Amino acid sequence: MLGAFGLRAGEKSIPLPVDSRRLVAYLAVHPRPQPTAALAADLWAGVGPQPAARLLDEAVRGVDVPGLLAADDRGRLHLDDGVTTDLSEALLLIRGLSAASALRTAREIGAPDTTLLTADVLPSWTSTWLAVERERFRQLRLSALEGLSATLTAADRHDDAVAVARRAVDGAPSRGRARRALVEALLAGGHVSEAVTEYDEFQSLLRNSVGATPDAELDRLLAPLDAGWPLGPGLHRPAERWGVGMPGFRAASRPAGRRLAAGVPASAR
Numbered sequence: 001m002l003g004a005f006g007l008r009a010g011e012k013s014i015p016l017p018v019d020s021r022r023l024v025a026y027l028a029v030h031p032r033p034q035p036t037a038a039l040a041a042d043l044w045a046g047v048g049p050q051p052a053a054r055l056l057d058e059a060v061r062g063v064d065v066p067g068l069l070a071a072d073d074r075g076r077l078h079l080d081d082g083v084t085t086d087l088s089e090a091l092l093l094i095r096g097l098s099a100a101s102a103l104r105t106a107r108e109i110g111a112p113d114t115t116l117l118t119a120d121v122l123p124s125w126t127s128t129w130l131a132v133e134r135e136r137f138r139q140l141r142l143s144a145l146e147g148l149s150a151t152l153t154a155a156d157r158h159d160d161a162v163a164v165a166r167r168a169v170d171g172a173p174s175r176g177r178a179r180r181a182l183v184e185a186l187l188a189g190g191h192v193s194e195a196v197t198e199y200d201e202f203q204s205l206l207r208n209s210v211g212a213t214p215d216a217e218l219d220r221l222l223a224p225l226d227a228g229w230p231l232g233p234g235l236h237r238p239a240e241r242w243g244v245g246m247p248g249f250r251a252a253s254r255p256a257g258r259r260l261a262a263g264v265p266a267s268a269r
Contacts, residue, residue: 001028001087003119009065019043019055020062025122027069028085029133033076042129087137090116094144109151111160117141118167142168142178149181158189169198174205180218187221196222 005021007014016024022043027034040052047055060077063069070080079085093116097109121134145168152161165182172178179202186195199222203214 001025001085001121002090002116003123005122005125007065007068014065016065017059017062019059022127023056023059024063024068024079025125026129027077027079028087029121029130031078031088033072033074033078035074035076039077045128086116087121090137090141093117094140097144097148109148112148114145114148114164114167117145118171120171138171142172142175145171146177146181149185153181153185153188156188158185158191161185162189162191173202174209176202176215176218179214180221183218183221 040056044052067080121137149161149165162185165185168178183195
């Protein structure tokens with residue numbers, strides 16, 4: 001379900017007719033038992049109830065895979081309890097990361113594999129019924145990556161924090177919270193020039209795409225010295241902040257025209 005649709009039994013890939021794929025995907029995204037009338041209406045929007053019901057029956061027959069589909073005592077369809085999906089595993093990972101960040105230190109979290117949090121739900125599919133769930137999962141996975149990066153930064157695991165934050169930025173380059181998590185992780189690890197580069201690239205991206213500027217929270221992490229920064233009409237100068245030191249960073253090595261800013265890091269807000 002993540003990135004592209006695929007059905008496997010063990011190591012064997014199983015092909016399905018188009019409508020059967022849509023049916024299985026719908027049930028994977030909506031794990032609770034689905035009434036057949038509502039299911040048919042969603043899958044074949046704009047088609048009358050009777051033709052949609054016939055199409056649903058054909059799609060069910062096309063799923064010629066024992067143990068894949070099941071029905072409850074009210075006739076509602078769902079995937080069999082023995083079926084696993086990468087989407088459900090990703091949601092479990094997100095819940096686990098959220099609980100771990102709230103209750104334990106990053107050292108106790110270890111090094112979780114966040115590969116499942118790098119792709120959206122069937123991004124090439126244009127079905128209306130999928131759009132809301134796709135965006136919901138996208139927001140959840142990005143928030144989980146940003147939160148994990150902040151937790152790792154607070155535990156001085158800077159390389160891990162940067163790697164996780166970069167996954168969030170790759171998934172949403174124009175998302176301010178993802179870029180802020182990356183800049184914060186880079187600064188905490190003493191990678192000042194890389195943090196400045198990320199800020200500049202983000203500002204350029206926003207200016208060229210939507211005519212916006214980075215939010216104040218990100219501005220405060222890299223408060224400039226020159227009164228003309230950022231340049232351009234309508235761009236503002238961040239409020240002055242006290243300079244603070246970062247690991248591996250000395251005043252003599254600061255990039256010209258910039259300084260680091262004190263205050264509560266974005267991860268703590």
